[in-house]
Amino acid sequence: MEKQKIKMAVYWGAACGGCCVSVLDVHETLFDIVAAADLVFWPIALDTKYEDVEAMPDGHIDLTLFNGAIRNSENEHMAKVLRAKSRVLVAYGSCAHMGGIPGLANFSTKEEIYCRVYDESESTLNPDKSRPLVACEAGEGVLELPEFYNDVRSLADVTEVDYYIPGCPPQTERLVEVFTAIVTGAELPPHGSVIGAGNKAQCDECIRKKNAHKKITKFNRPWEVTDDGETCFMEQGILCMGPTTRTGCDYRCIEGNAPCRGCYGPTPDVSDPGGKMMSAIASIIDEKESGPIDEVLDGLVDPAGYFYRYSLPVSFLRRAVPRNR
């Protein structure tokens, strides 16, 4: 008798689509996946409606990969629906895991974003200062739009998450490993674990050459230096998130001669990813007095945006304090 297929869903919240594409990047392994799983809901590829998902009995889906952050009421609603319908809900990718790039919007408020988009942007003419409405009357009845939230949140902020697969996007090999484990009924790690990633820091196993005593005398933007292709980026004065970022990505960026940006998130037991990184970076500045230290730090144009590039919504300070209220 044919083995029963598992039911699988892939959904996007506030996402760029890259995570869904990373699922497609399994290439011909897709045939094995389709042989083992029925894809019951996947907006990028299938025309299943929200009503169809809402009509499913609870726990109907075996595995849901939720990618994207929670930006509006639609994201939150679907996160809760999929939680109820899924036996295993996985936060897939940096945005669902930590808020990701959309989380950087937490440096602004909803009103500041609306003001830029609907009033100030160069291509906009909006003398009435119109804003999107959640509902409006039209000839056909009431038309509705999702409510845009002030804060971007991670998936775990709105519902219970079983596992996290980090990455922007996650390395496809890791997805296949996790998928195989679920299909074959292998023993799964404890609830709430980060899976498909290592527990060490990138620097631990980095392929570049390192000196024991690192010193930073100047922060360079990547275009300001000619990378020699083999020395640690930090030693060349180029910021790299390696010291606090998990392994698991197979050094895709480093191998492509680009510094780590931290998409795999912090190593275990780090409570505030950016804070940890600031601690590591600042302590190796090769100056001992305030003036020269500030001069070196002038080379760091956007520390908050850099150190919290993927993790702002899950950090201690998960948003900027609004300027005036």
Add this chain to the structure above:
Amino acid sequence: MECNPKIVAFLCKWCSYTGADLAGTSRMEYRPNVHPIRVMCSGRIEPTFVLRACRQGADGVLICGCHPGDCHYQEGNYRCLRRFHLLQKHIRQMGIAPERLKLEWISASEGKQYAELVNSFTQTIRELGHCRVKETMELLT
């Protein structure tokens, strides 16, 4: 209502905590707003400590360590100084006034300076008013 600020102070065990102790044993009077936390070295104070204090409702954070050259571990206080400058830059971006974070060197004999520092820093924070970090982080909109 007059602002009665909460201030968290991280004091290094070897110099600054001893200095604060001296202020106490010498019966110097100073503002009661500071909640001191003893750490082994100012180099132990991670940015995370400061951010957590802000998140939990501190209106100001004071960091004290040994004078440059006097660190019990040779250069912990230099590390602290570097982190302090980066942190000030960071909290400014997060909408927090950098004046809410202060670093001063206090030696074990500087009880008087510690008492004056607490008074002047408390006054600075009172003028800035309550820090809105905690309420901002708790309010989800």
